[in-house]
Amino acid sequence: MRDIYHDELDDIGNTLVTMTAMVRTAMERATNALLDGDLAGAERVISDDPQVDAQREDLEERTFQMIARQQPVATDLRVLVSTLHLVADLERMGDLALHIAKVARMRYPEIAVPTELRDVISQMGEVALSLVDKVAAVIEGRDVALAQAIEVEDDSMDALHRKLFTLLLSDNWAHGTESAIDMTLLGRYYERYADHAVAVARRVVFIVTGQRPEPIASGMGPFIG
């Protein structure tokens, strides 16, 4: 029979998977809302975000209580402390999906994304979903190899981000400053979502191997010009 301690640990793991599914759904709906001018979808992401925040708060508290009451050994403590970081990253991913949904809502009934940028934004959305699917699999299975695949996929997000700037800076850009600002912020939101996915993957590697991965890249920062 399992003991209560490990049942609780499993339960926290399951809630992490649920939270990951929530921020996946938020990103999927936000990207669709953005590309299709779907106001209801955008509103849904916005109204659901407090549930992600509540999930974080609940997981943080449960994790804290487990550390306080159970005085876990180093290996279990590593899992619990990493959980505290994971939930912070997952909540932030939800926030970034929320920001994307807000751009969609702000521009409604217009569509925020100009035609010539649809492809690149659509691809950024696809990479974001593929990343978060891998994150869920990593959390469930603690698959270190998959965590490494996430890093490679993050590189493709960075490439799409560079492509976005190239399109914005082309001589053909005819959508004005407001649209350029929207697209700059959107690009940043997708890129940061991917960064946090990588951060989650790195934390799981740390849980499994006990080795701290290289410091997480802190976003690409500026790279135009």
Next chain:
Amino acid sequence: MRDIYHDELDDIGNTLVTMTAMVRTAMERATNALLDGDLAGAERVISDDPQVDAQREDLEERTFQMIARQQPVATDLRVLVSTLHLVADLERMGDLALHIAKVARMRYPEIAVPTELRDVISQMGEVALSLVDKVAAVIEGRDVALAQAIEVEDDSMDALHRKLFTLLLSDNWAHGTESAIDMTLLGRYYERYADHAVAVARRVVFIVTGQRPEPIASGMGPFIG
């Protein structure tokens, strides 16, 4: 006589103050480099950032070891767990100063900030430094009232951020898309630096009062239009 445990806790607190001073210096140098086209200052911020990352890693590890070895009671555990969050926020503040320095370097020998935006960027820099000074004081003195003053000051950062967008969207904007992208990203970096300062302040309130403050605002998100 103090015991070793509390000496170690004090030592972690002192290192947190040191780390706060580092991210303050980074922001001060980055803003000066940005406004004056000071390449050496920008390079200094960029080359010093790994020290901030190393400080985080060291503090995380020391905090983890204290939890593992000392099995602290709930109150002390709350301080230690909050420390893990604080160092993550502080490291991120260092990253944001780094991003600002990189914009300064990328545009050198030009100055990235157009004349009509100098005032607003200069003020954002000043608010950022004032915030981080208060954060240091909060960490040192655990002054809950000062933590609340930080929230008010964050509102003035948000107001400056809105003013920046108003200027970018004015009919007089004559600096093209590339500069608009630079300024959009810079505005976001200053605003996020402030957000993380608020997050640190909220964590300290949590340490002192045991009450979790309202969920941290997740950046203003888009608000143009």
